[in-house]
Amino acid sequence: MIKLSINGLLVEVPEETTILEAAKKLNFRIPTLCNHDDLCVAGNCRVCVVEQLGGKALFAACGTPVAEGMQILTNSLKVRTARKHVIELLLSEHNADCTKCYKNGQCELQNLANEFSVGDHIFLDLLAHKEYTIDRFSPSIQKDDSKCIRCQRCVRTCQELQGVNALSVAYKGMHQKISTFFDHSMAEVICTNCGQCINRCPTGALVERTYLDEVWDAILDPDKHVIVQTAPAVRVGLGEDLGLSPGERVTGKMVAALKRLGFNSVLDTDFTADLTIVEEGNELLSRLKKAIVDKDENTALPMTTSCSPGWVKFIEHTFPEFLPNVSTCKSPQQMFGALAKTYYARAKDIDPKKIVTVSIMPCTAKKYEADRPEMRSSGYKDVDYVLTTRELARMVRQAGIDFSQMKEDHFDRLMGASSGAGVIFGATGGVMEAALRTAYEIVTGREVPFTDLNIMPVRGFDGIKQASVKIENCLDEWKFLEGVELKCAVAHGLSNARELMRAVKNGDLNVHFIEIMACPGGCLGGGGQPIPTNQKIREERAAAIYEEDMSMPIRKSHENPEILQLYEEFLGEPLGHKSHELLHTHYKERERY
Secondary structure (H helix, E strand, C coil): CEEEEECCEEEEECCCCEHHHHHHHCCCCCCCCCCCCCCCCCCCCCCCEEEECCCCCEEECCCCECCCCCEEECCCHHHHHHHHHHHHHHHHCCCCCHHHCCCCCCCHHHHHHHHCCCCCCCCCCCHHHCCCCEECCCCCEEEEHHHCCCCCHHHHHHHHHCCCCCCEEECCHHHCEEECHHHCCHHHCCCCCCCHHHHHCCCCCEEECCCHHHHHHHHCCCCCEEEEEECHHHHHCHHHHHCCCCCCCCHHHHHHHHHHHCCCEEEEHHHHHHHHHHHHHHHHHHHHHHHHCCCCCCCCCCEECCCCHHHHHHHHHHCHHHHHHECCECCHHHHHHHHHHHHHHHHHCCCHHHEEEEEEECCCHHHHHHHCCCCCCCCCCCCCEEEEHHHHHHHHHHCCCCHHHCCCCCCCCCCCCCCHHHHHHHCCCHHHHHHHHHHHHHHHCCCCCCHHHCCHHHCCCCCEEEEEEECCCCCHHHHHHCCCEEEEEEEECHHHHHHHHHHHHCCCCCCCEEEEECCCCCHHHCCCCCCCCCHHHHHHHHHHHHHHHHHCCCCCHHHCHHHHHHHHHHHCCCCCHHHHHHHECCCCCCCCC
8 A cells, every 4th residue: 555645635545556546535636638437548638737746747647656655736836837738738729619519518628628717828729720621421420630639538449448440540749630541431441330439539529420400300390200219228328418317217207308309109129129039039049940950050150149230340340250140130229110110100000201210329330220221121211310318318408308307208109118128238238138038938938047037147247248048848849959058158348349259260169149239338338328438337327227127017028018919910920021021131241441
């Protein structure tokens, strides 16, 4: 343990603790722009400088470990002056048209400029001397170099947290910029559209492509029937952007707000999450039958999930040889879109041309997924517009709705009912857990042998998790699985996905079923969720998701009455002709560079 003083107060912390961390222990806030709890230390911005009593130079608090007897000042005249000058230097190269910026009021640089009363510039304004560009080609992410402060949070996020390396630092000195491979558009490189860079960008340099105006236009068009679906992770994140505590469940308030906004029908993506489980579970069992009974050597195992569009694009670029292993099931969002313009339209006697489908997602990659050419099996664009959790919060504020005072309401019927298994899709391991609850019961006629259906080995925030379930006393038609130990693996975050797939490729990991979510923590940590996000917030969101699951009257996907009704009235049977036509697809190899 190391003893030191900060602003005259004594503190004792473990060796290798940084000054920044030690100051937090005494409740002293040291401002930063490049530092983030999820990322390695960089020390790029220098906003966090502090003074050591008697020392000549200032230290970056985020990257300086404590030493015995240190006497640190975090708010001396020298420190405040240095910070103010650093902020002014950043502003000299920054497009400070704040009132027109998408991040206005939520920008860390803007907050610091206000905090340190930056007024008249004492440095030359270099903005006019730089050739800045705005990349709007991606359907998910907008990149504006004029607002970049080169803190490199996005680069570290893309490289170390996600292992994608779509962003990197190019050039040096005054020419330094955050760029892509050969400075191509974000739409043309290996970017998976996960949006984790957006979640960590302190300014408006990286933001989601917004479709708010298009959605408002559709709602206000009397000739349109606008359906909205909400993903499971939205209900445990939305409140954060509307003044509530992280992880607070707001399902009922969210539904009430959506109805107040003017959507014609408010439905639940959890419904098609349940549908995904029925289709995906049967697909897994079908593959196992082909491998074990038919001895088909071409059967692609292990089968991987396909719910995460960030993961799907990642495997298209990085492990294309495993594309046959990806489940052919579309994601719940896209299943919903296909059914909205076929099953729903027929049941409600509405011309599908008049139906507009809007998704509220915790994910920016869903915007890209909705634009895929594969996602038009209804004869139309299955999902017309995708909004993030943050964009929905913006809509609520625009409409002048006092969210905290909303009385709870319920999802509309027909594609609005769901089970607890659908809810846990929002957390890493949730798809695997939901699939095991259904697949085990299909094969044995009994509930999965875990207390209260909670399959704890696949839960938690370990980067890669493994679990197995031994199948015993099978029903007659599934006797070929008797005694089989069904082995599963779960990964979240694309750096962990890479590690897991390399293990499969090298023969070091032998499993039957793999779940991969592109974002840390799963969808609850998605690139469209409220900012900030860190491990503590992700844990609180996860706890809320599991609480909602436990509170549901039905907790297994195959017992959802609206799913049973869907098969009886429209689809026929899992993996049937109609299901393959609307709910399944295939993906293609993409260039690595």
